[in-house]
Amino acid sequence: MGAKKIGKQTVRLSEGVRIISAASTVSKKEGEGPLGKYFDKVIEDSMFGEKSWELAESRFIRENMELAVQKAGLKMKDIDYLLCGDLLNQCIASTFGTIDFQIPFFGLYGACSTMGESMSLGAMLIDGGFANHTLVGASSHFCGAEKQFRAPLSLGNQRPPTSSWTVTGDGAVVLAKKGNFPCITEITTGKVMDMGITDANNMGAAMAPAAVDVLVNHFQDTGRTPQDYDVIATGDLGDIGRNLVVELMKKEGYTMYPTNDKGGQFTDCGIEIFDKNAQDTHCGGSGCACSAVTFCAFFYPKLMSGEIGRMLFIPTGALLSTTSSQQGQSIPGIAHGVVIEGCGGKEGK
Structure with missing residues (x-):
């Protein structure tokens, strides 16, 4: 195997890939939590002005990814690859949310591990010399996830003590070769x-x-x-x-x-x-x-x-x-x- 592979499952990147910006957009419930003051944007309406939960998630993605690129001091044309995913069937939130960007796109599905997957692959693309900048992220929506995986909210089903609450929002980072960044x-x-x-x-x-x-x-x-x-x-x-x-x-x-x-x-x-x-x-x-x-x-x-x-x-x-x-x-x-x-x-x- 190549020199970058160490052990069974780990790779060590050549020089380290910089995270030059990070952006987070969430809904009201997340904004009311312990981390509320840290988020870039808190959207009071979880529908985000759209006609469906799914369209709302796409808007979370679109606006937050635009924010991440803006915070990096770049434009969408500077991004070589876009990598992201969500929980909806066939990753439709990501597809429709990023369609206007017209950036080479890898749609990913790792369920709730997708942020780790997108960061890993986005960093590997840069470390391998295939890109200068990658935009990576992941999203979900409480209402869309409940409807798809468990039961529509309108049924009023009782949630058991072992259950968790799907976060509504999108997180995205821009990765690059150089800079004084993590x-x-x-x-x-x-x-x-x-x-x-x-x-x-x-x-x-x-x-x-x-x-x-x-x-x-x-x-x-x-x-x-x-x-x-x-x-x-x-x-x-x-x-x-x-x-x-x-x-x-x-x-x-x-x-x-x-x-x-x-x-x-x-x-x-x-x-x-x-x-x-x-x-x-x-x-x-x-x-x-x-x-x-x-x-x-x-x-x-x-x-x-x-x-x-x-x-x-x-x-x-x-x-x-x-x-x-x-x-x-x-x-x-x-x-x-x-x-x-x-x-x-x-x-x-």
Whole structure:
């Protein structure tokens, strides 16, 4: 294999790919949560003035991606490739949301891990010399996701305690070769993991094994431990999923300290984005936009300031569909790990 491949699942980029801008646009509920002040735009109307939830999601994508490019000091014509995805069938939110950009397009589906997938592939394109700038992101919409995967909101179905709340919004970053910005240095690509979970309202349990697989392989490939990172943030495991990761990692010989413990570094974007008690989100947040907007709004500024020296970002996804669920199949999970070095750097291996 090439010199960039280290270990089983990790690649180390040649010089690091810079994240030169990040933009986040969310709806009212996300704006009322703990991270409300960090988002670029909070849209009070989750319909965003459109006729359907699906069209609204496309507008979240369009306007937020335009904002990301604007914040980078670029124009759409400067972008070589666009990579993004969503939860809707055939990624229609992304297709219709970006159609006017007329940029070479890779539509991605990694469920709620899509932000990690898009960042990984966008960085690889630049590191491989195939692009100077890539625009990458992910989106979701609570109402569209509920209608597609569970039940339309008008039915008033009761949500079980294990359920999470799909984030409405879009997160996007612009990647480039150079500049004094946080940079992606390593990528650990996950495998599809299936532990037999069948409950579509318990995404955390379905995705936790995929996060553990990425963590273990990343540490083995790089020779690092969890303590070599200022922050390890999984995607949208919520409380149940994060607790499972801590338990499973302990069996693998690694101690993961949650951020609510003194000196802890392990958190989850689904926990950060909502106040689960005040906002009645049960286990926390989920959806492609969960890790995307949390990274763009909350973690990226800390990487820019040097408050975070090294971060391991692991969006997680549940690879189910209405067809597979109706046919009684289990829910496989996937996760993608991205190492991001802050502007202040971090000493260590």
